[in-house]
Amino acid sequence: MSLQNSLELICFPGAPNLPIFAALELGYFKDVGLDVHLETTPSSVYQIENLVKGQFQIAGTAFDNVVAYKEGQGAISFDVSPDLVAFMGATHIELSLIVAPEIQTYDDIKGRSIALDALATGFAFVLYDMIEKAGLSIEDCELAPVGATPKRWESVRSGDHVGTLTIEPFTSIALANGFRVLQTSVDTVPNYQGGVFAASSSWAENNPEIIRGFMKGYLAGLKWTLDSGNYEAAKDILLAKMPAIQPRVANAVMKKLLNPITGLTPNGSLDFQGIDTVLKLRSRYATPSMQLTNHSKYINESFFEEPNKPD
Known part of the structure; x- marks a missing residue:
């Protein structure tokens, strides 16, 4: 070659x-x-x-x-x-549901906006599964297509949305800035x-x-x-x-x-x-x-x- x-x-x-x-x-x-x-x-x-x-x-x-x-x-x-x-x-990959500091439980995301890459691809279905296993329905949240992780994290950091799924390094960056991990995909889909x-x-x-x-x-x-x-x-x-x-x-x-x-x-x-x-x-x-x-x-x-x- x-x-x-x-x-x-x-x-x-x-x-x-x-x-x-x-x-x-x-x-x-x-x-x-x-x-x-x-x-x-x-x-x-x-x-x-x-x-x-x-x-x-x-x-x-x-x-x-x-x-x-x-x-x-x-x-x-x-x-x-x-x-x-x-x-x-x-x-x-471990997907972390990063949320704003005031979000303590899944009930707190009811009626709030969650940022996704796209609604039908990527890791959206992992989030849907997490939400349903927590006892909520997908309709309980507003889901917004935003783009790849940097854009999603920035949208949560700026307050446009209260949560999103992140990968590293964005999970650690979010934690260092006072945001919380509500749950990770390892808890719900370990394989x-x-x-x-x-x-x-x-x-x-x-x-x-x-x-x-x-x-x-x-x-x-x-x-x-x-x-x-x-x-x-x-x-x-x-x-x-x-x-x-x-x-x-x-x-x-x-x-x-x-x-x-x-x-x-x-x-x-x-x-x-x-x-x-x-x-x-x-x-x-x-x-x-x-x-x-x-x-x-x-x-x-x-x-x-x-x-x-x-x-």
């Missing part, structure tokens, strides 16, 4: 991008002949729309987004259903396939060398990030790439990120029990209603071969 292979990558902003930051900083993508350009997305709609258009080749996204748009249940529609496929896992890497199935099949190169570079960055001997260096990279993280909360962010239950998935594997959870939630809440059970429709593990893993 020559260094002429350019790859456009779009991911949600957040601490889970640390292995990518590391792979870029340490030259792991260059080592496999890839010139990777990373852009963070303002919303799932922008991300999927531009992935489908071909402006980006790979997306770091929620597994739920892959299912949603493949099934025609996404926030926007396409003339032809996108042939998206997840080829590698990224996170067992959940959060982040994945996805691409158009046809593009992936026509560019297997680039897919495998990306995987090898990412997995090298992941291995380096998870090595305890690199903790301080990894934290420095995260702080440099995400200046919104206050140094005083950096260790809390790293603790969540390095925990496989709440953060990065060792070896980039896909969790089939976690995939089941995603499909069950989407089967319950999405429209048009359908029962989703077929894993193979949404994933392609053929690129994930032992030789692609870092030594």
Whole structure:
């Protein structure tokens, strides 16, 4: 593979991008002949729309987004259903329901506004499940599509909404600013396939060398990030790439990120029990209603071969 292979990558902003930051900083993508350009997305709609258009080749996204748009249940529609496929896992993500300081219980969010990325994709259904398990109905709250986590957190910080779901580093940033965690997704859906890497199935099949190169570079960055001997260096990279993280909360962010239950998935594997959870939630809440059970429709593990893993 020559260094002429350019790859456009779009991911949600957040601490889970640390292995990518590391792979870029340490030259792991260059080592496999890839010139990777990373852009963070303002919303799932922008991300999927531009992935489908071909402006980006790979997306770091929620597994739920892959299912949603493949099934025609996404926030926007396409003339032809996108042939998206997840080829590698990224996170067992912990979603925290961050709320304003005055919110003490779920009853306090009745009639109040909660910010979401979009109402039909991403992690909205995790929130719906949390609300219902707390004894409320979805109709008890006003749900507002705002965009990706930075926008949602800012909307809560400014008082436009009283709560939202966050990932790291935004959870720790919110806590440091006096906001509260009402509950986390680990309490309600302890096994959940959060982040994945996805691409158009046809593009992936026509560019297997680039897919495998990306995987090898990412997995090298992941291995380096998870090595305890690199903790301080990894934290420095995260702080440099995400200046919104206050140094005083950096260790809390790293603790969540390095925990496989709440953060990065060792070896980039896909969790089939976690995939089941995603499909069950989407089967319950999405429209048009359908029962989703077929894993193979949404994933392609053929690129994930032992030789692609870092030594």
